[in-house]
Each structure stands twice: as C-alpha cells, then as structure tokens.
Amino acid sequence: MSHGSSYPVGRSSSPTRALPPVPASTLAHDRPAVPPAVRLLAAAVCCLLALGLVGVVFVWTQPGQWIDGLLLPRAERGGGYEQSSDLFGPATVVLRHFGRPSLLAVLLAAVLVVGLLGRRLLPGVVGVGMVLGAVLAAGAAKSALPRPEFAVAGSTTHNSFPSGHVAVATALALAFLLVVPAAVRRWLVLPGAAGVSVIGAATMIAGWHRFSDVLGGVLLSVALFCLAAAVLAARPGGAARRLPAVPASGRAWRVVAEGAVGLLVLVWVVRVLVPGLATALRWGPFVAILAAAGLTMLAVGVAAFLIRSVEFGGPAQSSDDRTSGR
Template sequence: MSIGSSYPVGRSTPGPQPARPLPHARAVVPLGLRLLAASLCGLLALTLTAAVFVRTYPGQWWDGALLPRAERGGGYEQQTVLVGPAKGVLAAFGSPTLLAALLGAVLVVGALRRRLAAGVVGVGLVVCAVVVAGVVKSALPRPDLQIESSTTHNSFPSGHVAAATALLLAFMLVLPGWARRWLVVPGAAGVAVIASATMIAGWHRFSDALGGVLLGVALFCLAAAALVAWGGDQGADGRPEGGGRWRGLAAATAGLVALVWALVVVVPGLAAAVQRGALVAIVGVGAVTMVLVGSVVFLVRTADFAGPPPARSRSSTGSQKIS
C-alpha cells in the first residue's frame, strides 16, 4: 500500500448500480382513489347531462327530436310495433318477485364466496340507485322553454335504468374476476334493452336513460371504493394474474363478436321498426352502456372486495418467531 493513497484497502470499489424499474401506475395510484375519481367523474357527467338536457333549450330540443313527447303518460308512446314487447319487458323487470330474487341471488353468491359484506353493499347499491333517482326526479325542476312536444314534467333520471345498471354492477361486487368479464356484454345488453324499452314505451326521454346509466355507474364506483378501503387495496390473490390475460382476451373477443352481431342483425331490424330518432337514441344509449360498464369492470378486474384479513394473535405470532 502506498502512503497517501486515497483508495480504501481491502474494499471493492462500488460498481454501477442497476437501474430500478419505475413503479407501475396501479401501484402509484391506489385502486380506492381511482374508484373515487371515477365516481366523481360519473357524478360530474350526470350533473352536466341534467344541466344540458333539462335546463337548456338545445337539450330539450334534442330530446324532443329523438323521441317526440317521450314521457310517461297516454299518447307519448313511439309509433312502432315494439311498444307491446317494450311494455312486457318493463312489466317483467318491475316485478317485485323478480327483483327480490335477483337481490337474493346477489346475497347468496356473496355468502357462498365468503363476501357477504360485498353482497349487502350490492343490495344497498340497488336500493340507493332507486331512491336517489326518485329524489332527483322529484326535486329537479324542468323549465318551460316553449318547445313543441316538450312538457314541464321532469323524468330525469330513469329509475328503471338506474336500478338495472346498479343490479348488474352489484353482481360485479360478488363474482370473481373471470366471471365479471363474461357478464359484461350480456349484462350491458340487458341494461340497454331496459333503457330502450323505457324510451319506446314513452316512459322516458333519451337523457333520462343516459342519466340512469351514469347514476348507477357513479354509485357503484363509490360503493366499490368503500369496500376496497375496508378490505385493503389488493388483488384477488395478491399476485399478478397469469391465465387472466387469456381469459380477458377471450372475453373481449366474445364481446366484439356480440357487438358485430348486434350491428349486423339487430340494428337493421330496429331501423325497420322505429323512426330514425328512436334508432339513434337506442343505439346511443346501448353504446354508452357498453363503454361505461366495460370501463368500470376493467377498473376492478383484480379487486377481490373481501373484508380485512383476520388479525393474528400475539401468541401465534410469538410461537412462529420461536420456532
């Protein structure tokens, strides 16, 4: 060793350290915060929809242009052969027996998967959607802007559509991730059918059906955020999904095939049975429903919605340390 050397003896010089990977966006922003942000966006979209379609002249005019006099009451039905089937769909969905059975199914699935709290929250989600829709419908004034075929009776948002959307998303709280993906397309299609039936039967305007979907989605994101905050921000098994990518690809492919089939088969049949404005309203609500439901299901694709893990006792922890 030379005197005056500035290098330490017997120690290896530190080499270049490997670069640490940047944290994933999902790790940076917790799922609970993303759900809260999605809920706020849904409530903002709901507010804007009400402000534009209920309070402004262009909004009321567009509602009247798409569905002339589309409002609950005699003489407001659309001139189409689909009025009878639409009323049948609404009567079936509005049956207390069917609703009780569906809500009971949410609780049963939650209990079988040991997610009873999520099932209870799902039932509360549906009840809350119906109550909020009724309160807003009664409290929101609709000004008379001297538009032909428009009245001052407010029907925004649709309670039927809000209940249907909330019921579909309530099952998303108790079902496993792979089952949620397969339920997206048929569930969203069912919500779109109920929304279309309310417009064809003359119960609601286009904006009412759109507001019902937005309300159900916003309340679901809020409920899911509460469950995530209670149980912790973690996936179904705490690890990244392996085969879930293939299941997701298969579900997305099935959804795409179903949408193409709807465009090729269903839309031409609707075009022959309803007027152009009603067709635009039906296709528009269906597309928005598919996008919103698919987006929130993708957002919670790895969420388990389980309760907090049981706390370990001190004695068991101590015995593990001793062993």
C-alpha cells in the same frame, strides 16, 4: 493448436463481487400505483359531474330539450311519447315484468347467494344497498329537479330525469361484479350491458323516458358503484391483486380491442333478437337506442376495468400470496 475459447470455464481467475439487487421501485412496471380506492373515488366524482352535465344540458337548456324531442318525438295522438311501432307491445311487457317487486327481490337474493357462496357476503350486502340506493336517488331526483318551460315544440315540463328502471338495471348488473371473482368479471360485462340496453330501449319505445333519462340512470348507478367499490377496497383486507407486468400501451390496446368486440357483439345480439329494429322505428328512436346501448357498454366496461385488480373477498389467500402482494 488449441481449439475453442481461451477463457476459463467453470472457474474464475479473480474473485467476483455480487452486484447489489436493483430496487423494485426502479423498474417501470413496478412503479407505485394509485390505490384502487382513490382511483374509484375519482371515477365516482367524474360520473357525478357527467350526471350533472347531462342534466344541465338536456333538462335545463332549450337546445337539450330540443335534441331529446328530436330523438323521441311525441306521439301524434294522445300527447304521450309512445312510439308508433310494433315494438311498443313487447316494450311494455318487458317493463311490466321488470318492474315487479317480486322479480327485484329474486335478483337481489341472487346477489346475496352468489356473494355467500363465494365468501363475499359483505360485498353482496353492499351491492344490495347500492341497488336500493339507486331506486331512492332516482326517485328523489325526479321529484326534486324542475324542468323549465322553454316553449320547445313537443316538449313537456314533466321531469323524468333520471330513469329509475335503467338505474336499477345498471345497479343490478354492477352488483354482480362485486360478488364474483376478478377473473370472471369481464365475462359479465356484455350480458349486463345487453340487459341494461334492453331496459333502456323499452323505456324509450314505451314513451316512459327520454334519451337523457336513460343516460342519467346509467351514470347515477355507475357513480354509486364506484363509491361502493371504493369503500370495499379501502377496508382492512380489501387488498389489490398483483397484476403481471404488462406495458401500459398493451393494457390499453387490450381494453380497446375487448370494448370493440363487445360493441360488435352487442349490435349483433340486438339485430338477432330484434331483426326489424331499424325498420320498425323511425330514425330518431333508432339512433337513440343505438347511442344508449353503446354508452351503456362503455360505462359498464369502464366500471369493470376500474376494479380489475381488486378482490373484494373470497377464499383466504396463502401466506406466500399475502407477502408478495398478490
């Protein structure tokens, strides 16, 4: 009686023919992806459209001006938008220090130094240009755009859209994303968004800007960032890294989970740093600050996600990495 399998082991009764290799293009996870430069240009256009939409709704319509005034009502005395809160003093201190040209010069120099140390000097130069472009664009928009008079109670015709302080803070946070390795960027999203949120909250508490101005400053800088990143990604040598084969649904859930955790941490940081925020402000400014912080977190997170597969320089790749597209 024989035991075990009756099939021959280690030898074949008939010659075998090797199957032809399956083309990589037929695999779901190896489908040709949209080039990073095209993806970034599309995102820049979307941000510019959103910026225009925010300006049209909040600046050039009566309901928009009314919503801005509802969130940040004018002060009962003095006619300004300063919020009667114990946070007014700290807000003005934050803005006074952040508005110093010397501090801006130090932060821009830090972008260049990080880029130089990581062999990303060109992205560092582009990042500095992006910050300066945000300053010029915000200033030009505030000077050129009119603010119609709709006889909205508590509203003025002084145009402050978009916020230059918020635009510069956002551009600085995004400039550092250009000069660090791709694996490090996600760790800069939360600190960057928190810093921008603090500047945005300070401008609203001090009465320098409305809620729409803060949102406009964020959108302006994200649009400039996408344009700058598209130029860097399209240049010779700006190749994308090859990502591991992860289903699209898995990537989406990971992004959503990281965004949710980031928002929770951001809210926790705000509560720890400013424990009396809810009690120190009326509901309008409180809602405006939380909404601006959440939208800022979303915008900075999306910007980091758009360049997740792009290295803007750094140490030279090996020959195996270049041939495999990594």
